[in-house]
Every structure is written in structure tokens, then in C-alpha cells.
Amino acid sequence: MVTGSTSGIGLAIARRMAEAGYPVMLHGLASASEGSALVEEFQERYRVKCGFSSADISSEEGCIQLVADSREALGHPAVLVNNAGVQFTAPAHEFPADQWQRILSINLSSAFFLSRELLPDMRESGWGRIINISSVHGLVASENKAAYCAAKHGLIGLTKVLALENADCGVTVNAICPGWVETPLIQPQIERIAQEESVDLDQARTRLIGAKQPLAKPTKPDAIGSLVHFLCGEHAATITGASMPVDGGWTAQ
Template sequence: MQKDPSHAVLITGSTSGIGLAIAHSFARAGYAVMLHGLATAEEGRALCEEFSRYPGSAGFSSADIASEAGCAQLVAETREAIGNPAVLINNAGVQFTAPAHEFPADKWQQILAINLSSAFFLARDLLPAMRTANWGRIINIASVHGLVASEHKAAYCAAKHGLVGLTKVLALENADCNITANAICPGWVETPLIQPQIENIAREQGVDIESARAQLVGAKQPLARTTSPEAIGELALYLCGKFAGTITGAALPVDGGWSAQ
């Protein structure tokens, strides 16, 4: 098994959507990849098998990172499978929409734990080895909702704005060790996460899924196209490449002009 830490990456929430696309980008580039997400051991094995066509090794963890203990479990399983990762990509995230005055407390706690606190715990645990190696990359998959707000997304917006703030602190604290920290802030990306929102519009307005998708995207983005998960994967890879060494503390929108308004 390859255990070259300078080419090892942990991507949270990489069994699906954006995280999975990021994993493919890094694996194609030769990285050993730690796959992670809420999937069965059998699904994890199948995913590793799929990644065996790439040059680097692949490991899998199904740790639930909604708690500090779950994050510690993920760190331990990652070190066991691919060594200390030089690149950490905090991507796992969940969504729930409701007006703030009706927002259930358990949903608030869950979104803050998964979308924000896990990024802190994982960075805290992996940074010492990055600092010793004098190189590291932390990429937080935030959202345009880390830059602007939308109705009914109190917890999501709070978590993503928090993630952008955390990114800046990590960038400042670790610049002395050639470690960069950046946030990517996508608008609408075509993944399972946005399906319920598309289906809600279709149901409420009695339109087909295509019209509902166009309505969802066009309502916020001047450039009314969804971003592909692969585009986020390639941007994350660029941030680890030789031309991105001075990009740090940034929150990069990939949002069809949403946050330019």
C-alpha cells in the first residue's frame, strides 16, 4: 500500500456528490485517497474497488463526524489506511430548511456539528503533522451561503459563514509552515443535496423537474447553470498544485455570479 504522506488526501463526505468528484480528481492525479461517508462497509469496499484503477491507494471510513469522537475515529482510520494526510478537504455537509422561528433544535445542532465543528476537530487533529512536515493544504467546502444569506437556512448559513471564518484563522495561524487554508463557495451544484429543494418546487407549483431546476437556479444565479461536481474537484486540486502556493485565507465563489449582486 502506498503511504506517501505528501500525496495523501482525506475528503470527508466523499461517497457522494461533490466529495466523490473531488476524490476522483485527486486519485487521477496520483494521490492516495481516504474516502469517507455514511455508507455500509460493503458500499465502502465497492468504492475502494472502483478507485483501484487509479495509481494511489484508497481507504474508506464510515465514521459519523457529527461528534468529536467520530472525528477522532476518522483521523485514526485515515492514518491506518493512508498515513498522515497532507491535504484535508472538509466537504461533508447536510441541509435542512425552515424559518428560524420554527427551526427544530436537533436540526440546528446537527447542521452545526457536521458542517462546521467537524472541520475544526479534523483540522485541529491533523495540523500538528502538517506543521512538522512544513507543508499542508486545508480546503473547506463552504457555500455561497458562507458569503450571503437565503431565507429558511439559518443553521446552514450560520455554519457556512463560520466555516469561512475558521478558514481565515487557520490560514493566518499556519502560514509559517507553508500550510494554506481556503474555502470554496459553490452556488448550485448538481448533487443529491439539492434534489429535495427541486422536488419541493415541482410539487408546490405543479411543474416538471426540469422547470423546477431552472427556477431554483435562475432565482439566484445570473449565470443560470448548475456547476458540475467535477469543476469543484478540479479547483480543489488546483489549490494543492504548484501555482496556488500563495492562495490562502480565500473564500472562492463558484456561483454563477450569485454573490456578485
């Protein structure tokens, strides 16, 4: 099960897992027809079982619904990737309460509720993987991101607690902390810099990424997918409770 997997990093993770033969439960804000088309594509391209749910995971009830949808489509998920996330920026003294609650609910609470629902079966079977897609902002802070940083720092704390609580039963829990990732979300920022500073798009991309990352290029979504796949494999069996930066040196400074 990969939350927020109809686009971006989540979709790249889902594709990598399907390539490796895992049945995949897709989840996101796509319409029913878009979800069905994506399921059909996965089944034809990767020859794996696939399902889709648009459950609203901003609430406990929505998380429980997603688990029910997944069990109906595929059976018990032995791998949970908590990837769904939203963002809003403003100074803390101007931050709207509804945006604070929305970010905490989707970026943090959903990971707790989904883990809580799936852990009993993982523990009973003696194997499971929970991988939380945190952020470089789970390790360091940036201005105007009070809710996002609080949620992503909290996700790392949750990762550590769940790793300790389930170390006796073959269940590992880890967090991945990406910096800049090459998704459509960064393109408007690149174009703005290009216009404001009269440089080409490649130079603008380097300036945007390099302002925070010594390695001034973004990570490919496929790289995050490959790391998730590795964490599910036998060579990662003793990696648990870890927070792994994939950030071009951002947090090394």
C-alpha cells in the same frame, strides 16, 4: 482525506484527486460493504492507495477516529477537504434544537476538530492543504437556513484564522463557496417546479437556478474537484485565507 466523499461533490473531489495520483481516504455513511466496493473501484481504476471510514464526525471522538482510520490506511494525510454537510430548513423561531446542534457539529465543528488533529504533522513536514467546502450561504443568507448559514459563515471565519496561524510553515487554508451544483439533491425541486408551472424539466431547471444565479445553470461537481486539485498545486502556493465563490454570479448581486 475527503469527508462526505461517497457521493455528490465529495465523491467528485475524491475522484479528481485520485486521477492526479493522490492516495485517497474516503469517508461517509455508506455501509462497510459499499465502502469496500468503492475502495476496490478506486484502487483498480486509479491505481492509488485508498481507504474508507464511516466514522461519525458529529462528535470530537468521531473525528479523532477518522484521523486514526486514515493514518492506519494511508499514513499521514497532507490534504484535508472538509466537505461533509447536512441541511434542515425552518424559520428560526421554529428551529429544533437537535437540528441546530447537528448542523453545527457536522458542518463546522468537524472541520475544526479534523484540522486540529492534522495540523501538527502538516506544520512539522512544512506542507499541507486544508480546503473547506463552505457554500454561497457562507457569504450571503437565505430564509429558513439559520443553522446552515451560521455554520457556513463560521467555516469561512475558521478558514481565515487557520490561514493566518499557519502561513509560516507551508500550509494553506482556503474555502470554496458553491452555489447551485448539479447533484441528485436538486432534482426533486426541479420536478416540483415543472409540475407546478407546467413547464418541461429544462425550463424548470433554468427557473430554479436563475432565481438566484444570473448564470442560470448549475456547477458540475467535477468543477469543484478541479478547483480543489488546483489549490493543492504549486500555482496556488500563495493563495490562502481565500473564500472562492463558484456561484454563477449569485454573490455579485
